[in-house]
Amino acid sequence: SDSTPLTRGLPIPQGISKNAFLTAISELQSALGSENVVLNDKELKNGWYMEHPNTHDMMPLHSYEEFVASAVAYPGSVEEVQTAVRWANKHLVPLFPISMGRNLGYGGAAPRVRGSVTLDLGRRMNKILDINAEDYTCLVEPGVTFYALYEEIVKRGLQDKMWIDTPDLGGGSVLGNTLDRGVGYTPYGDHWATHSGLEVVLPGPEAQLLRTGMGALEGANTWQCFPYGFGPYSDGIFSQSNYGIVTKMGMTLMPNPGGYESFMYTFPNDSDLASLIDIIRPLRISNILENVAQLRHGLQTLSVKGFPRTRYYTGSGPMPEPVYREHLKSTATGDCAWVYYGMSYGPAHIRKYKLDVIDAEFHKIPGCKKIDPKTLPADEYFWSRDKVASGTPDLEELKWVNWMPNGSHIAFSPIAPIQGEDARKLYGLAKKRHTEAGIDLMPAFCVGLREMHLIVEIVFDAEDEGMRRKAEKCLRDMIDDAAKLGYGEYRTHLALMDQVAGTYNWNEGSLMKFNNQLKDTLDPNGILAPGRCGIWPARYRGRGWEL
Ligand code: ADP
Structure with missing residues (x-):
């Protein structure tokens, strides 16, 4: 729904009295400007992806008031970020930095600790500081979205020369997504691997400022060209962590490959999965399959049409296979168990070589069909994948949240080698736990280079307490089952972070x-x-505090 009341009142952080907290807030207001520090003492507004809240998670696994900010501060410069850090150290108030806060499915903009002050860097620190058209690099502030970077490249007339890489949804921050190790779908899809150079404010009382890699050398002009510099490679500790506030990041840009072509194949049986993954592995590792390609389940192909589940099925429990397959028959993809979305890059003659190899290999699966894009209407989801895989931001992927009322999603996202046997095991455990929980299973395998991320998005009704409980149990069971088989998540929602971190416990938890x-x-x-x-x-x- 649109908004929820704050039944528990102003979420004051633990360990500080209301008066002391309000005094501290007015001190921060004097430093940053009163309009740039806003108390969260009214109702919680939900909005949607593009007008998302920055105070809480609009797709909560628990109550809206669990992971919620006491106030939001909008620093306008690196100095103001440092001021906020010194202030937090003085008053022992937890700070939670976000760039755009569109990290939906992983907690959105919400802080892990109730009552944290959210440091929303995106609102005022949103400049593209540099686009270097010779080196194919850029330097961005936290508030630069994939859309904004794309539009700037178009505005400068550089789109024939260079591409950006965007995740499924283009409204996120380039910097925020990269720090959370998000992925996109061009050959530059591994954002962490393609970034170069960070500027970071450290969280200690001095709020020290540092630059990593070549940025540590005064006057260097290679900050965005060579990520390592000299000495320990420190960037890693600032991703998926809480060791610093990143205020600038360098990113590499992909040369326009001189042509591209999306392709789509369908496969008839659930049980084709293992043999298909074994066909994909050598093709992907040798770059015949060139991008983070997706193998999606048929049910997801139905859900991305954007209609509620009830249009197809009103029974309880997971939608039976014959039901969704019957509905798939009338779609452009037809009746199938799996759909593969890929893209080939380069001029036509280069693409032809690769596409011919792929076609011969995929047709080893009986019943495999190549869908001719010319037969697809302009609003077919295929064209959204086509945009994303050629570096054009898009929002179509949002459509499957309509599957449920108050549609929310949280993913189970384990990493596995690109092996049929591993795919089969993970699919099996996900299916078992979804059946127990009565939830529709919509898996997608995203094939990296030597590994694949299985992404199972659970779509649930955020206002339905019973369904939230079922979704949480299903997620927690899958995380434990997967860990027992040797699989770990690449990223997770705030509510599940302790559990996932706990699975990375080799040698008595020496990493933690x-x-x-x-x-x-x-x-x-x-x-x-x-x-x-x-x-x-x-x-x-x-x-x-651990959950
Ligand atoms: P999105 O880009 O999807 O909108 P966010 O801006 O919410 O994502 O960033 C994702 C997560 O990364 C945040 O929840 C936060 O924990 C972390 N993060 C984002 N920006 C910064 C930053 N500038 N410094 C440190 N951590 C950050």
């Missing part, structure tokens, strides 16, 4: 011990995003 050491050194007062990715500062650790 190391993470905790870093946390205590860099953030001695524990003010920055406590609990993010399962990392708790000493002040919180082992005191009942």
